[in-house]
Amino acid sequence: DARVTQTPRHKVTEMGQEVTMRCQPILGHNTVFWYRQTMMQGLELLAYFRNRAPLDDSGMPKDRFSAEMPDATLATLKIQPSEPRDSAVYFCASGLAQFELGQGARDTEAFFGQGTRLTVV
Amino acid sequence: SQQGEEDPQALSIQEGENATMNCSYKTSINNLQWYRQNSGRGLVHLILIRSNEREKHSGRLRVTLDTSKKSSSLLITASRAADTASYFCATGNFGNEKLTFGTGTRLTIIP
Numbered sequence: 074d075a076r077v078t079q080t081p082r083h084k085v086t087e088m089g090q091e092v093t094m095r096c097q098p099i100l101g102h103n104t105v106f107w108y109r110q111t112m113m114q115g116l117e118l119l120a121y122f123r124n125r126a127p128l129d130d131s132g133m134p135k136d137r138f139s140a141e142m143p144d145a146t147l148a149t150l151k152i153q154p155s156e157p158r159d160s161a162v163y164f165c166a167s168g169l170a171q172f173e174l175g176q177g178a179r180d181t182e183a184f185f186g187q188g189t190r191l192t193v194v
Numbered sequence: 195s196q197q198g199e200e201d202p203q204a205l206s207i208q209e210g211e212n213a214t215m216n217c218s219y220k221t222s223i224n225n226l227q228w229y230r231q232n233s234g235r236g237l238v239h240l241i242l243i244r245s246n247e248r249e250k251h252s253g254r255l256r257v258t259l260d261t262s263k264k265s266s267s268l269l270i271t272a273s274r275a276a277d278t279a280s281y282f283c284a285t286g287n288f289g290n291e292k293l294t295f296g297t298g299t300r301l302t303i304i305p
Contacts, residue, residue: 077236106293116237116282116295129292164236166293180225180244181286183293185236 075099079165079186086193091153094189096165097146104181105148106166107133107140110188116164122148123170155193162188198226198283198296206302213270215299217283218263224286226259226266227293231280240268240281270301278303 078097086092098105107119120130125142133140137156142148152159166183198219207213217226225244229237243250243259243266250257256269270277280298 108295115297118292118294121292166237168293180242181293182227182239182242183229183237183284184239185229187236 075184077165077167077184077186079163079189081189082187083190084192086155086191088156088193089154090193091151092155092159092191092193094150094163094165094191096148096150096167096186098148098165098167099184100146102167102169102184104168104170104183105142106164106168106183107148107150108164108166109161110164111161119150119163152191155191157193160191160193162190164188198285198294200281200283200296200299202299203297204300204302206304207273208304209273209275211273213273213277213301213303215268215281215301217266217268217296219266219283219285219296220264221285221287223261226257227284227286228255228257228266228268229282229284229295231282231298233279237282273303275303275305277301 080095103124106121109117119133120140122142139151164185166185168181168183170181198217201216225242227242228240231237241252241257243257254271259266280300282298283296284293286293
């Protein structure tokens with residue numbers, strides 16, 4: 074039963090502390106997304122990777138957020154230092170982008186993890 | 195920023211009725227996808243429709259796409275209590291498949 078695994082499921086931390094969220098994508102998937110969900114902003118795309126290379130992280134506050142893929146089985150999202158406004162549910166999703174000659178990637182269905190609920194106090 | 199916007203924001207119907215949700219988007223797309231999210235859970239993919247398709251069916255789901263109007267609709271027929279969830283549309287762009295989501299429709303099925 075292939076699934077995206079996120080850890081931890083819940084995290085409560087004090088303002089100023091470093092937070093690391095981890096994601097294990099589905100084996101064989103070549104695309105990883107990080108989303109943040111809040112009531113006010115909805116689902117925001119923070120960053121996404123293809124074949125472990127970052128393609129777009131324009132949705133991510135650069136001064137405190139960083140996203141990496143140390144290897145094909147692990148994606149990390151770090152916040153340092155954390156702030157109360159970072160409180161949200163963070164989702165990782167993976168997918169297998171199909172490529173057509175001359176058209177680039179298409180039809181990537183995203184498989185979501187259960188999310189990490191982050192509370193910064 | 196959101197690419198898509200769902201309408202209505204919330205919808206309550208009786209079990210057995212049909213539910214229709216709409217999605218509008220802003221830029222050219224490669225495909226449009228619909229996802230469901232149960233409370234406190236991750237999103238689950240429902241159906242994908244390509245930009246060169248006009249209609250697609252999957253079980254009780256029917257999706258239409260009008261690229262001239264930059265809009266899509268999701269119809270759930272014969273609704274069930276288990277269909278209670280939030281529904282999101284997501285668009286994929288040509289070439290990079292950067293999936294961006296709409297604001298969602300909260301659907302409540304009344305038993």
